[in-house]
Amino acid sequence: MSHALFETLLRLGDNTLILGHRVGEWCGIAPVLEEDIALANMALDLIGQTQMWLALAAEIEGKGRSADDLAMLRDAWDFRNVLLVEQPNGDFGQTLMRQFLFDQFHLLQLQALTDSSDQRIAAIAAKAVKEVTYHLERSSDTVIALGDGTSESNSRMQTALNKLWPYAGEMFVTDPIDLESVEAGIIPDPSTLRDAYMDAAEKVFKLAHLAPPEGNFAHSGGKTGFRHSEHLGHLLTQMQWMQRAYPGAQW
Amino acid sequence: MxxxxxxxxxxxxxxxxxxxxxxxxxxxxxxxxxxxxxxxxxxxxxxxxxxxxxxxxxxxxxxxxxxxxxxxxxxxxxxxxxxxTTDWLTESGRAKLEKYGIAPPSPGGGPEKCPQCGSKRVSKISQFGSTPCKAHWRCDDCLEPFDYFKCI
Missing domain, CATH: 3.30.300.130 (Fe-S cluster assembly (FSCA))
Structure with a gap:
């Protein structure tokens, strides 16, 4: 069980870590000051959640590694985040589309995790769910505003959706690691979150005058670590360079 | 000791x-x-x-x-x-915030009134502000921007 629990915690913590880093890449260069601040704030929430998930993962693993070790000293193949969150920022619209696609899943996942049989996971989820409720409110509002904006903003959002939608499916794939945690009552079965996700996403897309591309094709390989996209390695060269260049450097 | x-x-x-x-x-x-x-x-x-x-x-x-x-x-x-939760802010804390120019949290999802002039005509500029706990609002009467302590 402890192996599955460790992997489960890495999946939770790596999603928030990698997305937090991606969103943080906007710091100082967002289109307007308010958006810059909003993105940095969301990144901060996600990194804070990462500290809790990865600290627990490190403790469960019991090999003396810390949350920082897990974040800064693993290589791409050891990361367990879904492919969606490692995709590049693109333009502002693409960043917000990626955020919406993840936030909607994240909220449903955290709501279910507040009932986890593992008290510590339930406590982290109860803390994070408040923040993520707020993230989703903003990302869905912004997707609607841009989709229902000018023909230029609508077309950019549609392009972003076409590009990112094939990465949404991976969030709902249940694999043997998940099943072991599901059977122990630790996490919800990811596949059971799909219907609520589709309903919520459809409502937002309708208001935004957007339509997801047809077909059910979904990229996979992120949460299992089997095959990340090429973008993750590039992201890690930025995120981890300090500890790679100056091993053990302290703040 | x-x-x-x-x-x-x-x-x-x-x-x-x-x-x-x-x-x-x-x-x-x-x-x-x-x-x-x-x-x-x-x-x-x-x-x-x-x-x-x-x-x-x-x-x-x-x-x-x-x-x-x-x-x-x-x-x-x-x-x-x-x-x-912001429910744990003390009454004196709420009063001090308002006096300082930060609208205290309100379950309505936005500030009750402008902390500067007291007008109830206020609008949201951004859901996020200068710290994770605040959002950015503006008074439509005195036109002053102000921080609102988000309600969570």
Whole structure:
């Protein structure tokens, strides 16, 4: 069980870590000051959640590694985040589309995790769910505003959706690691979150005058670590360079 | 040296929040418990937002303040459950925030009134503000922008 629990915690913590880093890449260069601040704030929430998930993962693993070790000293193949969150920022619209696609899943996942049989996971989820409720409110509002904006903003959002939608499916794939945690009552079965996700996403897309591309094709390989996209390695060269260049450097 | 628990609470009420120095860490509702464990003082602190950079500074400020009062064995413990809510802001904390120009949290999802002129005609500029706990609003009458302490 402890192996599955460790992997489960890495999946939770790596999603928030990698997305937090991606969103943080906007710091100082967002289109307007308010958006810059909003993105940095969301990144901060996600990194804070990462500290809790990865600290627990490190403790469960019991090999003396810390949350920082897990974040800064693993290589791409050891990361367990879904492919969606490692995709590049693109333009502002693409960043917000990626955020919406993840936030909607994240909220449903955290709501279910507040009932986890593992008290510590339930406590982290109860803390994070408040923040993520707020993230989703903003990302869905912004997707609607841009989709229902000018023909230029609508077309950019549609392009972003076409590009990112094939990465949404991976969030709902249940694999043997998940099943072991599901059977122990630790996490919800990811596949059971799909219907609520589709309903919520459809409502937002309708208001935004957007339509997801047809077909059910979904990229996979992120949460299992089997095959990340090429973008993750590039992201890690930025995120981890300090500890790679100056091993053990302290703040 | 030891001190009564109520004395420690009074001391903590003089430790300002580093980002919003007009309110204390007690006003903010983040001190969840103060107790003696034999000769060690145990202080349970809950973070406002998981990623709030002030959290570490707050723990350091608490420890410094208690050491200055002569306490030696101090344990600052992070407690995340139950999660912090703005319902834990004290009444005096809310009043101090408003006087300082920050609209206190309101369950309606936005500020009740402009903290400068009291007008109820206010509009949201951004859901996020200068710290994780605040959003950015503007008064439609006096036109002053102001911070709103988000309700969570």
């Amino acid at each position: 030891t001190a009564s628990v109520s004395q420690v609470w009074q001391w903590l009420d003089q430790v300002p929040d580093p980002e919003i120095p007009v309110i204390s860490v007690v006003d903010l509702g983040i001190i969840r418990d103060v107790s003696w464990d034999e000769d060690t003082l145990d202080v349970a602190v809950t973070p406002t937002y998981s990623g709030c950079p002030a959290t570490t500074v707050i723990s350091m400020d608490i420890e410094t303040a208690l050491r200055d009062r002569g306490l030696e064995k101090i344990r600052i413990r992070t407690q995340i459950s139950p999660p912090w």
